[in-house]
Amino acid sequence: MKAEDIINRIRETMPSAEVKAYDMTGGGDHWQLTIQAREFNGLNLVEQHQLVYKALGEWMHGPIHALSLNTRSVD
Template sequence: MLTANELRSFIMNGLPCDHVEVLGDDGQHFEAVIVSPAFQGKRTLQHHQLVYGVLGSRMHAEIHALSMKTFTPEEWSKQV
């Protein structure tokens, strides 16, 4: 069973990130906040596609649902 910490590591190892928070306690349903400079100049859908690309087959096998809030570092600085 996948943990939130493992999912966070997968995201951080596959995408340059300034900040990643992952919540989820059932091993299949997760919520994530991801801040990455790789999102710069891209639409939200493209942000999500980048994350899905990093997670690859885990999205079909280990992760049933992943709710994401994605931000560029500039957008994130306005949120905090």
């Protein structure tokens, strides 16, 4: 899994998203994501993370083993 794949998948669901993806181990399965998006406006932290999980879909059960999220809405 490449950072570009994750970024593109998230932007399909959240077009306004500014995404930074960091491969924490170099193996392509442990990721740290920083996402800032208007789509998060009005959502609490849990709801923001759920939106990211939904965007990543089946990857959360396969190629992505661990995920660290830092999400923010855009005012």
